[in-house]
Amino acid sequence: MFVRKLVSGLTVVLIGGSAAALAEDGVRYYQDGGVTYREVRRVVQRPVVETRLEQRQQTVYQPQYTTETVPTTRTVYTPVTEYRWEPRWHNTWNPFSSPYVAYHFVPNTRWDARSEQSQQTVTRYNVVPQTQTVQVPVTTQRVVNEEIVSRMPVQGVVPAGVATTEVARQTVGGISKLENDPPRDSGWRSGQPSVNR
Numbered sequence: 263m264f265v266r267k268l269v270s271g272l273t274v275v276l277i278g279g280s281a282a283a284l285a286e287d288g289v290r291y292y293q294d295g296g297v298t299y300r301e302v303r304r305v306v307q308r309p310v311v312e313t314r315l316e317q318r319q320q321t322v323y324q325p326q327y328t329t330e331t332v333p334t335t336r337t338v339y340t341p342v343t344e345y346r347w348e349p350r351w352h353n354t355w356n357p358f359s360s361p362y363v364a365y366h367f368v369p370n371t372r373w374d375a376r377s378e379q380s381q382q383t384v385t386r387y388n389v390v391p392q393t394q395t396v397q398v399p400v401t402t403q404r405v406v407n408e409e410i411v412s413r414m415p416v417q418g419v420v421p422a423g424v425a426t427t428e429v430a431r432q433t434v435g436g437i438s439k440l441e442n443d444p445p446r447d448s449g450w451r452s453g454q455p456s457v458n459r
Contacts, residue, residue, distance in 0.1 A: 267368045275445040291416065298416045308404045326390045343371045 288303035347365045354361045 296385050299413050301411060302417045303409060303411050305407050305409050308408045309403055310406050311401060311403050313399050313401045316400050317395050318398050319393055320396045323389045324392050326388045328386045328388065329383060330386070331383050331432050334380055335377055336374050336379045336380060338378055339375050341371050342374050343369050345369050362436050393431045 268453075286346065290301045291302070292299055345367055348368045349363050349365050352362055352364055353359045
């Protein structure tokens with residue numbers, strides 16, 4: 263018997279202490295329309311990602327083509343033809359006649375090399391660095407505190423030591439005062455005509 267009273271006393275003390283602690287940490291009890299509500303406010307940390315554009319200097323390499331005319335030296339080969347007399351044997355394979363030598367006027371061609379100057383167009387490819395301003399997206403992440411409020415009706419007795427506040431009931435939307443309202447009983451079920459009040 264003593265042990266039960268001791269355990270129940272400790273339980274009441276622990277429940278009362280935890281309720282008071284919750285009340286200090288963001289728990290509030292209030293009454294609205296005769297119903298007691300328990301409101302819990304807690305702060306949670308939520309990550310927020312933000313992206314903004316920043317202007318930065320950037321070096322870009324652009325291709326550049328230049329055309330110029332330069333003098334060049336080239337070697338040109340030209341044919342030179344000379345005629346000369348060459349001896350040739352005839353009837354060397356004929357057994358019925360005697361062979362003999364005859365001279366023929368034969369052209370002889372050779373190639374002479376000579377150098378000549380000419381102008382040649384040359385296109386050069388270069389890469390030129392250029393500095394330009396560009397907008398670069400920068401993403402940052404930060405943590406913000408967000409308050410979450412949850413309300414629920416309380417069944418039973420409010421813990422001791424927790425004060426409750428009365429909240430004024432406000433009418434949101436609808437009609438708060440009815441005048442010349444229609445009859446509440448139309449009489450269509452009972453078969454009797456309705457009477458305006």
